[in-house]
Amino acid sequence: MRVSGGQGCGTAAEPLDPDNPRQGFLRASVGGLFLHWGLRTAPAHTSCTAWEDDVTNGGWNADYWVKEAQKLHTQYLVLASFHSRLGYARAWPSKIPGSCSTRRDFLGELVTAAKAKGLKVILYMTNDPQWHDEGGHEWLDSAAYSAHKGKNVDLTTNDGFGQFSYDNFFEVMNRYPDLGGFWIDNDNAYWESHDLYRQIYEKRPNYTLSNNNEDTPIMDMISNEQKTGMTPGYDYPQAVYTAQPRLTEADFKLPSTGAWWYGGTDPSVDKMLTLGRLVTNTGSSVKALMAETAQVNGKFPANQADFNNFANSYLDPIWESLHGTEGGGYLYGGLKPGFWNDGAHGVTTISKTDPDRQYIHVLTPPSTSTLRIRDNGYRVASVTNLRTGAAVSWSQSGGVLTLTGLGAWDPYDTVFKVTTAGRQGILTGVKVSASASASGHAGSAAGDGDHRTYWDNDKSLPVSLTFDLGSSKKVQYLGLNQREDSVAYARSDTEQSARIKDYKVYLSADGSTWGSPVKAGQLPSRRGIQGIDLTAAGARYVRLEVGSTWAASTDTTRYQRLRIDEAWIGTSYATPAKRGQS
Known part of the structure; x- marks a missing residue:
């Protein structure tokens, strides 16, 4: 994981190629299994040969990792052995000297085992030589690599390590055509100056590239590492600052304490936190990369193995609501996610193939037996409990779907x-x-x-959007999807929410005379669809005036910035539909 500097600056970039077919397997995925495993996995080894012997003699088997990934209902694995804190171990036979390389092809075996089950393997690559002598042992062999290259190269420098790792990228590409791509832990100037990423796409058009905490436009996906501090704590996407349809991933640890790799202990796994992160990420179309700490022999500690077995049976009955869906309340449509009535919280999902099949995930139940969710104009025909199949009592009016008589909430x-x-x-x-x-x-x-295009206020406040309806029509509410390219809460003085705070709404018959506002208030800093309900009235023109946004002046990137993907006028609220009615 990223070990130099702090978290990313929270600045989203415009992707260069957001629809490339190579991204298909990631877009179809719910998440992956993250494996940090190498020389410094406890008990730490300084001898590459001794570590490999202990791995093999301990019974390491690629099928085990694939089966555990399947229990978690993930679709890819990320192997992090060539890691700056794990001895820069290359779990494949390499002809390039410079750090530990195994005789046995662990990477190749894993790629083959995963492919047999329809999964992909992505290889982690580090940019970072700064931990070359961690623990008092020198993990990099500059002399051997220099002899190989016929010139002096210091692997402990960024440039020297950039050359060494650059060569390894090409060796891996030559050996493993079925690899899913590379998961890169930040950029290296040598790679960039030698146009590495473009060359990867040219040589292996099926490979994807992901970067950790940095939104690099040429790469397919940005990953967001171990975000915390949001309320509720499981709602990981509140800390994500990249707008869809950009491929976005959240990577987080399953053990409650400890490093990303096995350190000799067996911490507990918080089921509510882990499942909540998985579900909220899915409900925001964010991939969930779940990190577990394999031991030297590849086996997981008991608490993680137990959680995997639990997840295997727990997720099966609700899998249709997670796999083959997108997050609801964003560019794909769907019911409103987030904060509901009486302390309730959760997300919604919507089928990729049938927009009339949606799901409500209640992670924190209301304190009452009633749940109210904004319907976003969808006519509801039926509601059932997905696990039991039982019909749920419901009604729909005033833009709200209301479920009543609820109880016996699932604990997760x-x-x-x-x-x-x-x-x-x-x-x-x-x-x-x-x-x-x-x-x-x-x-x-x-x-x-089109949610891919957006209005930008050029940091001008107050600012207004004016809607011309063409002729006088009934106006009932405004719907807004603000661009999800900022966090939803103040993570720091320099990473804050660029969403509407104070607003006023005006109506006009001629677009010139506006009178007093018909509605004024504050919108909460929340992700997903936001609605502003009005007392129904007739007008041709509607004006939304924004007086302030949530970001403080200390966040110079987002202060007074406002971007809106889509805004629309509702002329009436949706009415219920009987099953089969359209």
Whole structure:
């Protein structure tokens, strides 16, 4: 994991190639199993040969890791042995001297075993030589690599290590065509100056590239490491600052304490925290990379093995609500996620193939027997408990789906399956303009039906969006999807939320005379769809004026910045639909 410096700066970049077919297996995945395993796995070894002998004599078997990944319902594995804190161990036979390399091809065996079960293996690569002598032992052999290259190369420098690791990228590409790609723990100047990433895509068009904590545009995915501090603690996406459809991953430890690798102890696994992270990430279309600490022989400590067995049976009955779905309340549509009534909290998911099949994941139940969720214009036809199949009592009015008579909550995730019959009451053909816009991000982008384009206020406040409905129409509410390119809470003085705080709404018949606001208030700093309900009235023009946003002036990147993917006008609330009705 990243060991130099702190967390990423929280600045999202525009991806260069967000729809490349090589990303298909990641987009279809719910998550992966992260394996930190190498020379310094307890008990630590300084001899590469002795470590390999203990691995083999201990019964290491690639099928075991694949089976454990399947128990967690993951679709890929990330192997981190060439890690700066694990002795830079290469778990494959290498012709490039410079650090530990095994005689046995552990990586090749894992790739083959995973492929047989329909999973992919991604290889972790570090950029970092700073831990070359950790523990009083020199893990890098500059003399051997220098002799191999025919010139002096100091592997303990960033440039020298960049050359060494650069060569290893190509060796791996030549040996393992079925590898899923590379998971890179930050950039190295040598790699960048030698155009490494472009060369990887050219040589292996099926390989994906992920970067840890840095949103590098040329790479397919950004991973977000061990985020904490949000409320509730399991709602990991609150700390994510990258907008969809950018591939985004959350990587986190399953053991409650300790390092990313096995240190000789067996910490507990918090089921609520772990399952909550898995579900909330899925409910935000973020991949969940779950780290477990394999021992020298590859086996997991008892508490992690027990959790895997538990997850295997626990996830099966609700798997349809996680796999083959996207997060609800974002660019894919769906019911509103997040903070609900009476202390309830959770996420929603929506089927990738059937937008009328949705799911409500209640991770923190309400203090009452009633759950209320904004319906986002979907006409509800039926609600059932996914685990039991039992029908749930519900009603729909005023833009809200209300479930009643609830109880016997699952201790981790109560899932309701919601069948809908399309959307109702959302105006089309609305023209949107803005009082200020950044170049290339005009106000019209907030009303073009495309969440990939967005309006940017050019850090101008107060600022307004004006909606021209074409003729006088009933106006019931405004719907907003703000761009999810900032965290949802103040993580630090320099990493804050760029979302609407104070607002006013005006109506006009002619676009010139506006009068007093018909609604004024504050929006919470929350992810996903936000709605502003109005007392129904007729108007041709609607104006949303934003007076302030949540980011403080200490966050110079996001202070006064506002971006909106899509904004729309609801002319009426959705009404219930009987099963089969459209």
